[in-house]
Amino acid sequence: MRKIVILTGAGISAESGLGTFRDAGGLWARHRIEDVATPEGFARDPALVHRFYNARRAQAVEARPNPAHAALARLQAAHDGEVVIITQNVDGLHETAGAQNVIHMHGMLSGALCAACDARWQAPLAMGPGDACPVCAARAARPDVVWFGEIPYRMVEIGQHLDEADVFVAIGTSGQVWPAAGFAQQAARGGAWRVEMNLEPSDITGDFSETRLGRASEVVPVWVAEVLGA
The missing domain is CATH 3.40.50.1220 (TPP-binding domain)
Structure with a gap:
């Protein structure tokens, strides 16, 4: 061995x-996977996706x-x-x-990723759609996690x-x-x-x-x- x-x-x-996305009553149960864990969901409503992952990040820290x-x-x-x-x-x-x-x-909740240039950095506890990439300055910051379809x-x-x-x-x-x-x-x-x-x-x-x-x-x-x- x-x-x-x-x-x-x-x-x-x-x-x-930390619940799974199949658990009843947890974070995942309040959202459709397509809305918070896909590139398409992020494109439609980045604020929702950031709120969801901010909550997950806060849970993980504790x-x-x-x-x-x-x-x-x-x-x-x-x-x-x-x-x-x-x-x-x-x-x-x-x-x-x-x-x-x-x-x-x-990926990891503690990481941030630029959707424009692929730069990576340490994520703050809370992220939002207006966050700028420290490398290219694009306001395209997202959690550095792999979503469905990626x-x-x-x-x-x-x-x-x-x-x-x-x-x-x-x-x-x-x-x-x-x-x-x-x-x-x-x-x-x-x-x-x-x-x-x-x-x-x-x-x-x-x-x-x-x-x-x-x-x-x-x-x-x-x-x-x-x-x-x-």
């Missing part, structure tokens, strides 16, 4: 108070890592092989827990890690969002053992060698302890 590649989704952060985040950071520090963490989450909780070199395939970041690098994985683990993912939904199949082609950890079987549970059901804060630390023999 030399190289472990881990994909995390919204389910790992749910116990830190959130704290849970035992699942801590366990993965421990695994990365203690495993005698390589541990690569890829996340669909934009909250930064893996780093807060101590993880290193996390691949944020969907290509996730670092896909070539992610593909290389999946091809090299001895073990691939998916934690808190629904198996409904591509291209991440195809990661288990890609890892399987390279001979990796595939482990799914989720509250319930995902839409792609058949792509995994093993499924462990339960809260991430419970099942992830148990699995990490098994891997580390402690």
Whole structure:
């Protein structure tokens, strides 16, 4: 088990108070995905999109890592092989827990992006349509997050890690969002053992060698302890 590649989704952060877009009553439940998480939605109403992500950013700042985040950071520090963490989450909780070199395939709430020149900078807590790019001065600032219809970041690098994985683990993912939904199949082609950890079987549970059901804060630390023999 030399190289472990881990994909995390919204389910790992749910116990830190950050809901998924399928949760009832949360931020996502009050908005259509097409209005707040697509380039077209941003073009139609940038003020709405900024208000939505300002609220998400404020939530993320207050959130704290849970035992699942801590366990993965421990695994990365203690495993005698390589541990690569890829996340669909934009909250930064893996780093807060101590993880290193996390691949944020969907960007981060803490980042800002210029839609005009692609410059990136640290996002303030609140952004608005009038915010100017510090590089080109265009009033085209947007959150540096990947929206539906856009290509996730670092896909070539992610593909290389999946091809090299001895073990691939998916934690808190629904198996409904591509291209991440195809990661288990890609890892399987390279001979990796595939482990799914989720509250319930995902839409792609058949792509995994093993499924462990339960809260991430419970099942992830148990699995990490098994891997580390402690």
